[in-house]
Amino acid sequence: MRLAELSERSGVPTATIKFYLREGLLPPGERVNARQSRYEEDHLRRLRLVRALIQVGGMSVATAREVLTVVDDDSRSPHQRFGAAHSLLPPSAGPPGTSARAEGPGSATHGDGAEGEDEGEPGEPGPHERTARESVDALLTQLGWDFSRRLRHHVPAYTSLINAVAALSRLGYPCDIERLLPYARAAAQIAETDTETIAAYDTLSEQVEAAVACTVLYEPVLLSLRRLAQTEESNHRFGEGS
Amino acid sequence: MRLAELSERSGVPTATIKFYLREGLLPPGERVNARQSRYEEDHLRRLRLVRALIQVGGMSVATAREVLTVVDDDSRSPHQRFGAAHSLLPPSAGPPGTSARAEGPGSATHGDGAEGEDEGEPGEPGPHERTARESVDALLTQLGWDFSRRLRHHVPAYTSLINAVAALSRLGYPCDIERLLPYARAAAQIAETDTETIAAYDTLSEQVEAAVACTVLYEPVLLSLRRLAQTEESNHRFGEGS
Numbered sequence: 029m030r031l032a033e034l035s036e037r038s039g040v041p042t043a044t045i046k047f048y049l050r051e052g053l054l055p056p057g058e059r060v061n062a063r064q065s066r067y068e069e070d071h072l073r074r075l076r077l078v079r080a081l082i083q084v085g086g087m088s089v090a091t092a093r094e095v096l097t098v099v100d101d102d103s104r105s106p107h108q109r110f111g112a113a114h115s116l117l118p119p120s121a122g123p124p125g126t127s128a129r130a131e132g133p134g135s136a137t138h139g140d141g142a143e144g145e146d147e148g149e150p151g152e153p154g155p156h157e158r159t160a161r162e163s164v165d166a167l168l169t170q171l172g173w174d175f176s177r178r179l180r181h182h183v184p185a186y187t188s189l190i191n192a193v194a195a196l197s198r199l200g201y202p203c204d205i206e207r208l209l210p211y212a213r214a215a216a217q218i219a220e221t222d223t224e225t226i227a228a229y230d231t232l233s234e235q236v237e238a239a240v241a242c243t244v245l246y247e248p249v250l251l252s253l254r255r256l257a258q259t260e261e262s263n264h265r266f267g268e269g270s
Numbered sequence: 271m272r273l274a275e276l277s278e279r280s281g282v283p284t285a286t287i288k289f290y291l292r293e294g295l296l297p298p299g300e301r302v303n304a305r306q307s308r309y310e311e312d313h314l315r316r317l318r319l320v321r322a323l324i325q326v327g328g329m330s331v332a333t334a335r336e337v338l339t340v341v342d343d344d345s346r347s348p349h350q351r352f353g354a355a356h357s358l359l360p361p362s363a364g365p366p367g368t369s370a371r372a373e374g375p376g377s378a379t380h381g382d383g384a385e386g387e388d389e390g391e392p393g394e395p396g397p398h399e400r401t402a403r404e405s406v407d408a409l410l411t412q413l414g415w416d417f418s419r420r421l422r423h424h425v426p427a428y429t430s431l432i433n434a435v436a437a438l439s440r441l442g443y444p445c446d447i448e449r450l451l452p453y454a455r456a457a458a459q460i461a462e463t464d465t466e467t468i469a470a471y472d473t474l475s476e477q478v479e480a481a482v483a484c485t486v487l488y489e490p491v492l493l494s495l496r497r498l499a500q501t502e503e504s505n506h507r508f509g510e511g512s
Contacts, residue, residue: 038441038442039398039440039441072442073442076441076442076443079441080437080441080443083437084434084437105508106504106507106508107504107505107507107508110504110508111501111504114497114500114501156281168498173498173499173502183497183498183501184497185494185495185497185498185501186494186498188490188494189490189491189494189495189498191490192326192487192488192490192491192494193491195322195325195326195487195490196487196488196491198281199280199281199318199321199322199483199487200280200314200315200318201318201322201467201480201483201484201487202467203491207463207467208491208495210459210460210462210463211460211463211488211491211492211495212495212499213459214456214457214459214460214492215456215492215495215496215498215499216499216502217452217455217456218452218453218456218496218499219496219499219500219502219503220452220503221449221452221453222500222503223500223503223507225443225444225449227507238443239500239504241441241443242443243496243497243500245434245437245438245441245443246434246438246453247493247496248430248431248433248434248437249431249434249435249438249445249450249453250453250456250457250492250493250496251489251492251493252427252428252430252431252434253427253431253450253453253454253457254457254460254461254485254489254492255356255425255426255427255485256410256415256425256427256428256431256457257415257454257457257458257460257461258356258461258464258465258481258485259353259356259425259427260415260458260461261461261462261464261465262348262349262352262353262481263349265348265349265465265469266347266348266349266352
């Protein structure tokens with residue numbers, strides 16, 4: 029297909045496609061003549077992935093390029109490719125303008141202005157971090173998610189989960205294993221659905237691509253649905269009709 | 271309790287507490303003498319909420335103040351207070367440096383540099399937006415979430431869900447009702463758990479506070495768990511042991 033059709037079918041403007049081509053995020057098409065190239069279905073698929081990473085995932089061009097290099101690396105196993113791509117994705121759900129969700133107890137980034145704060149030595153886990161790590165480890169054991177007892181510490185989601193649980197603990201909200209289990213079960217169900225979607229693709233490369241795209245694209249779906257479900261629950265409990 | 275104890279029990283540095291007091295995010299304590307004030311359990315609870323909104327929710331001081339005004343407004347029903355507070359929370363899960371998840375088809379913010387892009391008239395819903403709205407409406411009907419057929423358009427999560435589904439559709443990923451249902455069911459389960467947590471608080475004010483804090487604090491927990499569940503699934507499917 030021509031550039032115009034690639035743009036039409038992907039919904040991505042031609043100027044953006046040209047930008048991705050120049051940046052090496054999209055492989056060049058087959059040259060037809062001095063002014064035109066031809067693009068294949070593979071280009072369309074790759075373009076969608078690039079778009080998802082940058083526009084929905086909020087990734088920089090440089091990070092997107094790194095992710096794609098990993099996705100394309102046939103010398104690694106699919107599990108390694110998926111894991112490596114995963115580890116490059118931005119930490120889940122940091123809202124605009126804050127890195128608070130990923131921060132340790134001693135980080136200087138608090139998002140509440142340049143007020144001098146001192147919360148202990150950077151990088152030294154406090155009691156809440158230790159409790160959080162114990163809770164999370166107990167949870168993973170109970171779930172049978174022992175995928176990476178050795179590798180756990182290299183999985184960014186493991187660290188971000190501990191940080192999130194530590195934030196709950198520090199603020200006095202419940203975060204024991206009984207409270208975390210329903211969340212984990214819901215997450216497991218969703219991951220199963222994700223896997224079905226991914227398995228529907230034919231080749232391993234397509235599957236790795238789809239895995240990365242699904243991770244990024246369904247996050248806002250999930251969080252929006254949770255808020256709608258909460259509104260529904262609130263209406264049942266407190267609403268005028270109740 | 272004294273300021274030092276408030277700091278100790280909340281884990282929030284005294285300099286930050288003083289900043290919150292100056293900004294009116296925390297009501298003043300009872301004056302004991304010229305240099306000291308006494309604080310109550312209510313202060314501790316409020317301090318935790320402020321901390322959750324700003325540090326985990328990434329809110330500005332001004333937005334946090336607005337949320338608290340709504341939370342404290344006894345003239346409204348709890349459902350209205352919860353709904354109004356909800357609508358002030360930042361859109362769920364925009365990653366740092368992008369507003370892409372909340373953007374319409376014609377927005378100029380694309381996060382991929384200052385490349386001139388033109389995707390149609392701003393604010394005019396394209397075919398993907400229309401399809402997404404139909405999918406979302408059908409989903410809500412099927413779920414029986416008819417909480418706000420009239421009010422739906424005032425619920426930010428409704429709009430952000432349509433935008434997220436439209437992004438999936440535009441990029442060629444599945445987003446039909448069958449695909450969305452498992453996410454919605456998981457969200458409903460989680461909202462039930464949230465409701466139990468919230469109901470455990472005694473007064474309505476505490477419940478509204480807890481509802482707001484839970485919404486913000488458990489988002490990173492949920493997304494981290496989803497990524498761990500995906501890693502576990504990937505290991506099952508592709509891992510060395512399989």
